[in-house]
Amino acid sequence: MPTTIVWFRQDLRVWDHEPLFRAARRGQVIPIYIFERSLLHHPEACAAQIEFILRCLYALDLDLQKLGGRLILRDGDPVEILPNLIAETQAEGIYAYTDCDRIYSRVRDAKVIKRLTERQMRIRWFDPPASIDDLIAYPKYRDRWYADMNSAITPSPEKVSVPEEVVSDRLPTLMELGHQPDQKFIPAAGTEPARILLKEFFETKAKSYYWQLSYPSAEATTGLSPYIKVGAISIRECVQYAKAFTKDPDPKIRLSSKQLISRLRWGSGFHQRFRYMPQLEVRSLYTVFDEDGWDFDPIHYQKWQQGMTGFPIIDAAARCLLATGGWKELNFRSRAIYSSFLSNLLGMDWRYGALHFMQHLIDGDCAIDHYQWAMQAGVTHCVDKSWTRIYNPGEAAIARCDPEAKFIKRWLPELADIPIEKLGGNLAAFGYPAPMLDYKQSRKERVKQLEKQRSIFREQKNVLPYLARMPDYPIPFPLSPEQIPNWLTEQNPPLFPHALDLESLDLEQAIKLRTWLVAHVEIQPHKANTLKPKNEPPSKAKSSRKAKQQPDSPFRQLSLFESM
Template sequence: MTLHTIVWLRRDLRLADQAAFHAATQAGPVIPVFVLDDETLRHRRMGGASRWWLHHSLARLDADLRALGSRLILRRGRCEEILPALVAETGASSVHALHHYEPWWRNAERAVARSVPLHLHHGNTLVPAGSVLTGSGTPFKIYTPFWRALSERMPPAPPLPVPELAAPAQWPASEPLEDWGLLPVRPDWAAGFRAEWRPGEAGALDRLETFAGRASRYAEHRNLPSMEGTSRLSPHLHFGEVSPATIWHRVADAGGSVDTFLGEIGWREYAQNVILQYPDYGSRNARDAYDAFPWREGADADADFTAWTQGRTGYPIVDAGMRQLWATGWMHNRVRMIAASFLIKHLLIDWRRGEQWFWDTLVDADYGSNAVNWQWSAGTGVDSNMFVRIMAPLTQSPKFDAGDYIRQWVPELAHLSDFEIHDPVKPVRGYPQRIVDHAAARARALAAHQALKG
């Protein structure tokens, strides 16, 4: 009897450079399986934007598999229950999967391994998370020495090709993707998503090719939101539609300032190492002193938070970013920092509320990167910006030439001149007044930090 294996897919929805597929093919026919497990994720179940992306990524992967004579099996429930049941149903000899470092997936891997032979492989990071160590053999907590040590191990191994997949004699039943309700219906808020993104491995590789042509100018253009200077690969990376090794090998020799971009891939690696050391990094301050920080709460703070989420703060660069996020599921990286700093320091609202909003609205809502970036902005992380360094949105906007970006996302201001649009001096019909004065907000934030220090 020919043995076959199961490949358990999660955030690794690709065929190229997929070590689990390659290992599984050595044993015979392969059954690719994706389990929608909201129960294991509990309060970290995917947000609406991620679920939209997941639907289209799964559909695309199934089409790619069928082109190879295979298919994707969909099941819903707890992985630790679904996978052993599927092994028993199909007579599979083992389950292969890629390592994931979110705490819930590590728990799920241990639970699955207690019931079935589970073989885990690396491939979602350049090197295994936790393997880049200090001279004393401990994990790095600070990014710069981590990146220096990681760079010494580069380049990564060459990417694996798309494998040849043999099909089992009989396929197990699969749930219809449409029955999972991953797409918005009433209302359908995803029109901007459809215009902006093409989920799936082919879309990821096309995006990579487009970026490769300008990777040498990354440092010069990445902070300019009015330009197409970033890679926009983050959602494809998050869902594993392209591996970091594939990206590295495609752009590393671009010359110019491509090393700055490679450092951003390194930051993603760093984030995975952080959540391996601090599994609750998305909900707990890394610096205990900030547990006593006097965050604003109550009706006024809630009203300010709502204004921030809706892009109605009266600060054009912040509002442009928040509206771009709502419309497309993505926000320019420089603007993410400005918007996060504004929530934390201008409004004195707990960074965790912002992290949760991004978790629900970003198509690249990666637990490690999202948590590390928010704690960096808040000054609460193991490696973070100082709280007293407060970004001034009215200065950041002209500094990074955000005029056309604001015109695109805040059309009420589109008629203003390049000089006025960053900081309208007169009220503009339909556009809100500032919910807080910059100087007063800065003074309030510094006083709150001083009170924390005692």
């Protein structure tokens, strides 16, 4: 009976898992997960997310046991472990999904391929749904995404037979992996808890999700983002479950289900951008932004991290992230406002913000978070855009996202007795830190800077000359050239899957790539709201306008720091 190794990475499930299903159908299976020190001690490693992964691995092992199998654990370098395991077990080869999560992952997989080839061993790669090698225009990718998501879900294997002689390491603790618990709440792990969240969302939240996404205190999100990140549930399963509600009799539920599906698609789109251009993990999209350099003030950075900026909506977001890992309450709008403050108003490199987020987000996803950080800094979707969304962190942000100050007062209890209408101003008289910057002046300086930088490439049909290239040594930020990690053993390391070779693209291909770097809907700057005391009635004109307002289009909200 043939034996196949199935290498689990970002796919910790037995349902909708094509490599596992195919391997089990052809014979015995060795399902393996390898703890890689280069990932565990990456500068952006998050202790809470690693703890969640440990619990998902425990749940995966239980699911495999129900099928007659078990999970095999190893600790070390896959380049050494996998060929040796093939030799020891006489396995025919390895099945695995491609992994474009980080540059490290692609360098590692290229090394695995090389080592296996040298030893005349085989590996078969499977692309996850809606992850493709060919360069196509974004509108065609959108069609491909829907086609892949509507295709049949791969069932779990009927049986998983693991050779008895293959021994597994025990599941380590977080501390044994070199991390300390940071007291964040860890959600229940595995596929079944993810399915319960999805079901509960449509039972209890779907009527309000579409309208409450911008309000962190509403906790309107599904809570699925940590599960999708580690692959405890597939995006396709989520899409097909949500699709059933797009024809619900309740129009509110129909809108919310379509919005959720759109957000899942946007998340896949960010991953596809990283498949094309992995350099976006460590560089801004256009070279001018990094060449001009960024400001960095360690004291201001620390105040931003700890929630001591003097702007309550920013400080509440900071403390929520540190305390919870952000997976439920720190929604996309809160993350956008918080990030815009660092890059646009303090003028700091967006990569410092992404670093802090990734170190604390339980749902941290390199492609989504890095690209969205760059987007909030104004350095991505700007080739055909003349304005920049820079959030006002004072009264306007509170009025728009936390008009009852529930989020602020939950995370800043020292402001519990401050009237809502005063929260957008200077609160130094109440013993709170004074605002650390002048919004209007900081915004003016940032807009002037962006206008100058963007003028170099704006409206260019061919943007290739202006795009960032992969560095010779793609060192994780913020490591210095003297801190090259041990997995970077050569200049311009081979990657698998391969990145786009920007130098070889012709004009037609350049135009296709450009479609990935622009906004596909017309979005105008948001009109600022104001805070009013609760007992102050709105004017007749405002009341009339409010009564006539229609729900915003689901395609107006492009800020997406989480998958849904």
